[in-house]
Ligand SMILES: C[C@H](O)[C@H](O)[C@@H](O)C(=O)CO
């Protein structure tokens with residue numbers, strides 16, 4: 001029986017063919033582009049160290065929607081709900097504070113065994129894992145500094161934490177057969193005027209050099225470094241600024257992480273991709289949505305998400321750009337937040353894959369900027385949604401907003417009882 005989705009698909013296929021766009025090839029490519037979902041949306045970046053400490057480091061999850069995951073088993077169960085509602089390949093991005101252990105483990109003593117359950121779970125799901133040292137929400141980061149701390153003992157603690165994290169990341173890569181991207185973000189910064197900025201940056205550079213001194217095969221592990229403009233309580237000075245890390249990633253040949261919320265309000269990371277790719281081999285994206293500040297709102301299918309996707313697809317950066325998400329909204333159902341944000345990222349990638357880029361590029365080369373603008377706008381209303389629905393159907397996930405029913409049922413039967 002031909003369904004309305006099939007009918008729409010056939011019409012869409014023909015419509016896109018008029019622009020020389022092959023929808024089957026687009027879907028095939030989409031199936032090679034994983035989006036790394038961040039575990040920390042599931043519990044407001046609390047983690048499972050059970051110290052009862054607050055979230056620090058200048059980041060904040062606002063809201064108190066009921067039902068957040070309280071342990072790894074609950075988080076995995078919630079993730080399974082979300083994963084089942086998102087089509088195509090996914091990865092999971094873990095922070096070090098999501099370890100599992102019966103006894104307290106200091107951050108500089110974390111080991112692969114503390115993440116063995118995550119690895120087994122990911123293996124069953126056929127997913128890769130990514131990783132992050134957690135340099136926040138800890139007594140030794142309470143004064144706002146970690147790898148750039150003036151106290152050598154505290155600096156050493158965080159260096160050891162990052163070194164231990166790299167070994168865990170490499171373990172993920174070896175066990176799961178796909179390199180884990182390990183992102184280093186430190187909150188280090190000052191609330192007010194800072195006199196000796198050079199000293200902090202020099203210490204951060206030297207500490208990072210120590211962190212990455214052990215050679216690890218890129219088959220298993222990639223280092224990434226993430227810059228930031230400011231955080232709460234670190235408004236005036238951030239040690240790891242954009243320039244700091246662009247220089248670091250370029251000279252040390254690490255990946256560079258660009259977070260959509262880490263720049264001035266009118267600055268966009270989509271425009272930074274083509275620059276960064278000239279100087280670094282790998283880029284990690286933290287796709288996010290800043291509302292007035294680095295607020296980490298759920299990703300929308302908005303102009304910037306679309307522009308990010310266009311940059312990846314137009315420039316064929318498939319193996320060099322690693323797409324991660326970074327938002328944490330505690331004011332709505334957390335599983336729905338994952339589903340909305342991740343589906344939007346994938347919709348943006350699909351729309352970019354359906355773009356008649358060759359034709360647009362030719363118009364630009366010919367200097368016909370009128371036609372370029374006209375076509376860019378017209379193609380926005382081509383029937384991409386019909387292609388998306390078929391993609392969802394092929395992956396056995398809900399094509400449209402029906403997914404919300406599944407989330408609601410789970411909320412009623414599981415989340416509301418927590
Ligand atoms: C929890 C994340 O690692 C964190 O959000 C970091 O990536 C960041 O963006 C800090 O603002």
Ligand SMILES: [Mn+2]
Nearest residue numbers: 226259286326
């Ligand atoms: Mn980030």
